[in-house]
Amino acid sequence: QVQLVESGGGLVQAGGSLRLSCAASGRTFSSYRMRWHRQAPGKEREFVAGIDWSGGSTAYADSVKGRFTISTDTAKNTVDLQMNSLKPEDTAIYYCNAARGNSNYWGQGTQVTVSS
Numbered sequence: 001q002v003q004l005v006e007s008g009g010g011l012v013q014a015g016g017s018l019r020l021s022c023a024a025s026g027r028t029f030s031s032y033r034m035r036w037h038r039q040a041p042g043k044e045r046e047f048v049a050g051i052d053w054s055g056g057s058t059a060y061a062d063s064v065k066g067r068f069t070i071s072t073d074t075a076k077n078t079v080d081l082q083m084n085s086l087k088p089e090d091t092a093i094y095y096c097n098a099a100r101g102n103s104n105y106w107g108q109g110t111q112v113t114v115s116s
Contacts, residue, residue, distance in 0.1 A: 002026035002105045004096045009110030012086055016114070020081040022096030022107060029053045032100045034079045036070060038092035038112075045095070049081060064090075086114045 008020040020036070035050040049070040050059045058070055069082040079096060091114050096107040 002098070004098060004105055004107035006094065006096050006107045006110040009094060009112045011113045011115065014086060014088055014114055014116050016086050017082070017084045018086065018112060020083065020094055020110060020112070022079040022081075024077050024079065024096075024098060029077070029098055032098045032103075034070075034072065035097040035099065036079075036081045036094055037097055038090075038094045039109075040089075040092040043092075048094070051079065053079075083112070086112075088114045088116045090114050 003025045005023045006020060008018060010018060012018055030053055032053050033050060034053055036048040037045050038048050039045040048061050048064055049068055051057065051070045051072055053072055055072050060068060067085045071080050091112060093109040093111050095109045098105045
């Protein structure tokens with residue numbers, strides 16, 4: 001059974017940093033595209049960052065480019081999102097996603113709140 005478990009969310013002041021981690025288990029993810037998405041209250045879920053499980057081909061939403069960094073640790077089976085220079089508009093539930101073809105898995109999400 002595939003499981004994606006996010007951790008690392010919390011409350012931080014504007015300008016601060018958080019590191020989110022997604023622990024992946026239940027199958028081999030070597031050919032999967034891993035992504036972080038977020039959903040703010042009253043808004044649709046949006047893409048934040050993506051990476052191949054091998055660590056290549058990163059992509060970022062324009063709103064986080066230069067502030068967020070996505071990475072994988074294949075030894076620990078985790079996908080991390082380092083978030084720096086956080087802004088109040090980054091407040092959202094952050095979700096980990098693993099996708100390949102018709103296979104698409106989501107974690108339960110972790111709350112990030114940035115106070116002004």
